[in-house]
Amino acid sequence: MGKKIKGFGGRSFKNSSSKKPNVNQLLAEAQKTQQLMEDEMSTLEGELANKEVEATSGGGVVKVIANGNLRVKDIIISEELEGEDMEIIKDMIIAATNEAIEKANQIKEEENEKISQKYLGGLQNMGFGL
Template sequence: MAKKIKSMGGRSFKKSAPKKSGNMNKLLQQAQQAQQSMEKEMEEMEAGLVNKEIEATSGGGVVKVIVTGDLRVKDIQISDELEDEGMDIIKDMIIAATNEALEKAKNYKDEESEKISEKYLGGFEGMGLGL
């Protein structure tokens, strides 16, 4: 005895066949697996940044700064050609090379993160999820 109610658009409350929730569950499982894989790959990339060396120079190569991918200064090399230069000039060259090396390291990290994100999230663009 299914009673129709006017405010519900004349629909009855009969039990209907279950909708295709299997596709949604499968999609959610795939999304969770992709998220876990992406997180693992991001962690591995982050750990690998310690060993990635990026260098920059200033003063035509007389000052070289080497930083790691995790934004730590590893080495500063100053050519003997600068022994007669003033300390202010040397400091300026060190600062310039350090800032450039850190910027390169940051860009490297951002590019690697973007590659990983695109690998896992690129397939969701056409699904209307706003990613």
Template sequence: MDMSKMMKQVQKMQSQMEDVQEELAEKKVEATAGGGVVKVVANGQQEIVDISIEPDAVDPDDVEMLEDLILAATNEAMRKVQDMASEEMGKLTGGMNIPGLF
């Protein structure tokens, strides 16, 4: 394979990766905890875009439980975003694990 062909393929892959990253930015995942009393929504750029808490989850005598529910839902949302990003990038790379992509 000559160098110019390889460079064209690299540029094409870079362009495709940028497209996937733009698509991921538009996608959202949702995670809940405590049977749905805490809901966290994150986008494909690993940013939390919404948190909702049912009034039932707010107990002034047990703030620690609410903190744990928020933490659990947030961590689950981040796992879902990472899985979604890996799946989308896997389509692009043909399943090859390329370090540093996601």
């Protein structure tokens, strides 16, 4: 049992390490959590490659299909546009592509956020207070 010293308000200086988190243990847990998060993010990248989004323009005469990794997989142009001005067709392709990439990016961000919250919440519970 520690001695009480009058000059310090009568507080005891006995070993109170049980109240404080072990820094080495917290660091090990954080590293483990980081590795789990990185593994899950890597798995997500593979899953996103298989998720598809599509967007259309011109009332559906141009369709763009992209995957969750923000890659355009296909562009489908209706035969209705045969003989149409090339500038109009290009504008429709650009509009549909931008919309498809936006949708894919939204899916990617949502999935990343789920994983981040899963692991950052764990760090908060370990005493990091993020």
